[in-house]
Amino acid sequence: MRAEAKGERRGRGKAQNGREAAEFETDDMDERIIAALRQNGRIANRDLARDMGVNEATVRTRLRRLEEANMLRVVAMRDLSAMGFEYLAPVGVQVKGRAATAVGEELARLERVITVNVAIGTHDLEIQVVSSSLAEMEELLTNVIAKIDGVERLFPSLALKVLKYNPEWAPL
């Protein structure tokens, strides 16, 4: 989620988990393409090229290279509330008798659990749960998540108002 402001980050990350995504060092032009597509993912290559003062083939080639290296993806993101998910709960999970990662992987399989992170701090996992009603949230927390093997205690909170939620990165 860290934005461009901090963003003198060239593509120096390594492919993790032995995945051979052929990463490469991005240059200024790659970064400008990424920045433009963060603003508007549907901009035509032609318009993007014109804005950047280069030809369309250059933009197309650069973009394909970024996508093939698994460094960037342009996707449609759905607005939670427009899709009917009015409730968002950031929940801390305390795990006992089982590896936090194993519990996290089981939680990740639930469609209503949109993020799962193994955390350092008070709780072993931090997750975000969405629901269309308070009753559904209660059901998820009490009868689904709480019953997963290894889940010891839940520390839920509930979003009153989401002021900002712009995923800019993800494990791809």
Next chain:
Amino acid sequence: MTRIALDELDERIIERLGHDARVSNREIGREFGLTEGTIRSRLKRLLDNKVIRVAAVTNANRLRNPILAYLWVEANSASDIERVSRALADLPEIGFVATILGRADVLAMTLVENGAELTDYLHQTIDKIPGVHRIRYSLGQNFIKHDYRWCSLVD
């Protein structure tokens, strides 16, 4: 915000763009057996009504060692919560801000590469926001799931 009703075609378009949103309207039209114009007008409606947003997502592993910092912020007083949450949302480094019930007054999230970077950011930026009383944080080190198909489109 007024909610628009979505039909099956809308859902299919959203699903199609969820994997790769650089596909042209003509290509989607061909796949669905519909005209380019139909796809274009449907998509415009989805975007205009803030049902979806189409944007680039970069791979988190572009960062050397990405740590997601959950900042649990308490305000000086209840009347400061709104101002604090707005100030946090204005920071470009912060990707998520919500006022919450329960664990704190406000939850904000940012991505950092190490503890020193987080400490600097807390001291030099967050602590200076008027109305911030105290910040606790937890650090997410291993992204098991981060479903980028969701966002919030706020006016």
